[in-house]
Amino acid sequence: MATNTKDIELVAQCLCKSNTFTTQVSQSSLPLEATFCHCDSCRHLTGAMQSSSVPWPGPTEPIEGSNLAQYEVSEKLTLFFCKTCSSPMFCRWHDMQDKTTTYHVPTGALSNNNVPSMIRVQRHMFVSDARDGGSAVWLQKLDDSETQIPCWEGWPSRSEQVDPRNMDIAEKPSVDDVPVYCHCKGVNLVFRSGAAKAEFSNTAKDKLPWFVDPENYRLLASFDACDSCRISTGADVFNWCFTLLRHLDFPSSADQLSEQGQFPNNTPALKTAVIANNRDPRLGTLTYYSSSPNVQRYFCSKCSATVFYAVDSRPDMVDLAIGLLQANDGARAEGALTWGLGMMVWDGDVKGGWRESFVDIIKNNAVDWRVTNGWPKAWAVIAREKREAAK
Secondary structure, three states: OOOOOOEEEEEEEOOOOOOEEEEEEEHHHOOEEEEEEOOHHHHHHHOOOOEEEEEOOOOOHHHHOOOOEEEEOOOOEEEEEOOOOOOEEEEEEEOOOOOOEEEEEEHHHEOOOOOOOOEEEEEEEOHHHHOOOHHHHHOOOOOOOOOOOOEEOOOOOOOOEOOHHHOOOOOOOOOOEEEEEOOOOOOEEEEEHHHHHHHHHOOOHHHOOOOEOOOOOOEEEOOEOOHHHHHHHOOOOEOEEEEEHHHEEOOOOOOOOOOOOOOOOOHHHHHHHHHOOOOOHHHOOEEEEEEEOOEEEEEEOOOOOEEEEEEOOOOOEEEEEHHHEOOOOOOOOOOOEEEOOOOOEOHHHHOOOOHHHHHHHHHHHHHHHHHHOOOOOOHHHHHHHHHHHOO
16 A cells, blocks of 8 residues: 655744744654643633644754743743744643653644644543533544544543533533633733623613623624634634623732723723833733734733734724633633534635634534534524525
């Protein structure tokens, strides 16, 4: 049987394209083996529902010699990211026992080569941190086989295997305030879920913002496959929720008091506050990168976590990275969010490459998760299907 020895060029690049790393990989060495981590640290470090990475198959000297910023996650783990656009590029893992050092690249940073099965997810780890199973409930099968990807409570092979679909919290606690913070807590906010629901419950349904569930007043949680979000976050599919800025605030127990008022309630005010010379100290490490003239991608300048996506044409709202939420009912924060299961925006960006089937499977898995639980389609999914049918 002939072996495919043709090399492909693998590219890892940040969103602003200031940093590009390339290497040649033989197709016979594929697929690259990926690990999905659902730990609290990875969620708050990226803003995604999980991190996903593969060992970097290229030389590591260019990484160490680059201008990438570094953030020490722990004594074992260092993150390399672009200081301009915040794109996570590499992680350096130092094994304290065997004294080895390995480098890993987020799968979202990799080029979308037209190579079937370029990536194979081998394991999910630290699923227990999610408490409700997190995104692992729709990531258990990610290829055409019926084999389920092992989900580990903690470290692979050193902890118990778990079924994320059986981890859901039976009795959901009430959700009023949801902490929102990055790994280093340089960005430390709170989403006033209770106040938002109270406001929306007194609003006529035809006047509700498009992202508010008209039945329970929760916010829409989305699945986004766009190239820009993928590269800037390192996640092949990123999960955003949408909120009015007036429902975000500084924690009431913040150590630093200010006479400059509460968190900005519109995007022009937010931009002004972030770049001000006398900026409110409670804004911490929040900064932004303009990926286009009318778009601001907010992130933590210290640990690189994605925080908001803002557009000038939507001055009263932002997209909020769900991975930063620390809800008391689990990583999916279902007391505050309604998930648009089966809806995948910007999936046209993945066409023609290895991500096309990967993203399709995630979309279908999310539908299966909804059907298995006997849940109806979310209002946003129905509305999107009607719009597409009318085209």
